[in-house]
């Protein structure tokens with residue numbers, strides 16, 4: 001089978017030979033060799049068999065049910081007729097790309113307790129394929145190499161430095177020369193960020209780069225690049241909660257320079273004055289760091305968000321390409337992180353070429369093109385001295401959902417979200433190690449702010465209502481659009497509104513003149529890439545967040561996408577999503593011209609009135625219920641939004657059997673394999689009784705309300721606020 005991999009090597013030189021002379025220009029054609037399609041990850045294909053003129057004939061070729069109701073975020077890879085992709089918790093799959101026949105599947109033994117510190121669902125963003133192996137990271141932070149033919153593990157290496165902390169891993173690994181690189185996640189808990197590079201053949205750790213320094217009292221830093229970084233932190237920083245900077249998504253190898261570009265995460269805790277009391281830039285938070293692929297040493301860095309205060313990660317996908325800037329042809333990286341700017345940097349040295357604002361923003365007022373620094377505006381955005389409304393919001397102007405770069409039109413095409421947060425400190429909360437969303441800042445999205453305001457305590461309500469940004473909130477609380485943007489000017493060429501802030505599917509652009517994008521309303525859509533005109537939509541009945549991709553096998557072009565609701569805010573299933581109407585049947589969906597209709601998952605039955613809860617145990621008092629509520633919000637609410645149609649159980653609707661098994665489930669891990677952690681290490685039997693008392697009380701109230709609604713013929717589906725991230 002040498003020729004098989006030989007063919008692949010021609011298309012992806014970097015992945016095969018570590019060839020430092022390889023170029024990023026080899027755009028995707030029949031094969032789609034990385035989750036981003038090509039080495040530069042432009043999510044663009046040169047295939048044009050499916051095009052403007054015939055896309056209306058697109059229909060289903062095959063689909064595969066992955067047996068999960070949790071989020072799917074990966075973009076598959078296709079090499080010579082075989083599709084490789086990943087699913088929840090780092091499962092991996094190989095399919096015959098023409099027929100959908102499953103060739104193998106790999107289901108790692110994952111320590112599901114890790115879900116307690118996985119903020120944003122048990123997702124995985126893809127595989128890397130090279131040298132006859134498929135590389136995937138498991139949710140609990142193991143880097144695994146599988147035999148591409150059989151799916152059998154070849155090696156498995158621990159990518160977590162300290163297993164007593166809240167590390168997890170959700171990104172796609174990146175092959176960089178002779179190593180495969182993976183980052184960690186968990187900045188919301190007590191985690192310090194790093195990327196680890198393992199030998200492709202043996203799995204031996206070759207180097208590791210920490211994105212933030214450690215407590216200087218522990219002695220010298222792990223590597224010399226951290227000594228200058230340390231100067232940008234208060235020596236009395238909250239080292240005990242890690243500092244953050246977790247590089248949980250974008251890692252791009254540039255074979256032309258031999259550099260690995262890594263997007264680093266937000267600070268933990270969020271407020272810089274709580275993290276590093278004397279302030280400072282807190283390098284390398286919110287940055288692109290460029291590392292030598294052979295040694296892991298820092299070659300250049302560009303910090304997009306100095307002294308991050310607002311959960312502005314720079315982990316969003318990067319695109320490596322080439323473009324003419326001010327008359328000069330340059331190798332560039334395009335990057336739109338959460339903070340609202342779209343940057344164009346020279347990828348050889350990190351020189352800033354452009355920084356255009358895509359959305360309303362008030363944490364910074366532009367970027368000084370000489371120094372490369374944003375002009376920070378603490379008077380509008382430092383919330384530690386009183387509530388503020390800060391744009392963009394913590395879910396970011398952009399997030400992990402991949403954008404496409406179309407080399408024909410020079411347009412950057414992806415979802416952009418214009419939304420803000422009301423942010424304030426929550427007195428009495430202190431960041432603690434390994435706790436759910438470890439922050440003492442509360443965030444309210446402006447999408448719902450006017451509805452939430454009246455429910456807040458009057459001083460807080462009035463302070464927020466008095467902010468000048470309320471004008472922005474009243475004009476346009478939030479909007480999410482698919483946009484085609486000129487990266488050199490930041491100007492939008494065309495845009496299409498999306499369903500809401502949760503609806504921001506990844507994009508694919510093709511030489512067939514098309515842009516494909518899925519929506520959580522369950523539709524896959526094809527637009528004319530020149531105008532944004534809708535040319536075709538297919539109802540799949542399943543929410544789509546992941547980016548579509550395309551490939552050709554046996555003379556036929558296919559378009560594939562992974563479909564399922566999930567990711568950040570996963571327990572909050574928006575009423576306009578397909579998951580609300582038809583559940584969340586995680587699938588791979590593959591289309592071709594003259595394909596058939598997509599079999600829709602059956603509609604969920606109408607919501608039934610919550611069943612009667614059992615009687616409270618003797619001795620339960622209002623204090624018990626209050627205590628149970630506090631414990632619930634501190635430990636359980638991350639996953640249980642207690643809303644109807646949530647993809648995790650609505651605990652206000654527990655059956656008699658569930659109530660009877662409550663302690664077995666909560667304390668002793670009866671449902672652990674399905675992602676419901678066990679709590680006997682943190683909660684006593686008495687604590688769990690108190691939580692149960694709170695839920696029984698809640699269920700009784702909900703049942704009474706719903707019986708009343710039923711009597712009056714009102715629907716049981718409450719519109720409900722979307723996410724209220726008042727952690």
Ligand code: HEC
Pocket residue numbers: 115116632635636637638639640648649651653654655658662665666671674675676677679691
């Ligand atoms: C990391 C996410 C997560 C956290 C945190 C979490 N749960 Fe769960 N829980 C789940 C998932 C997922 C299920 C569904 C498991 C299944 O499908 O079998 C579940 C199921 C349950 C069930 C069974 C419900 C039913 O109707 O079948 C109970 C009871 C429960 N959880 C209670 C709790 C309590 C109490 C806490 C806090 C102490 C908690 N959970 C924290 C994810 C979580």
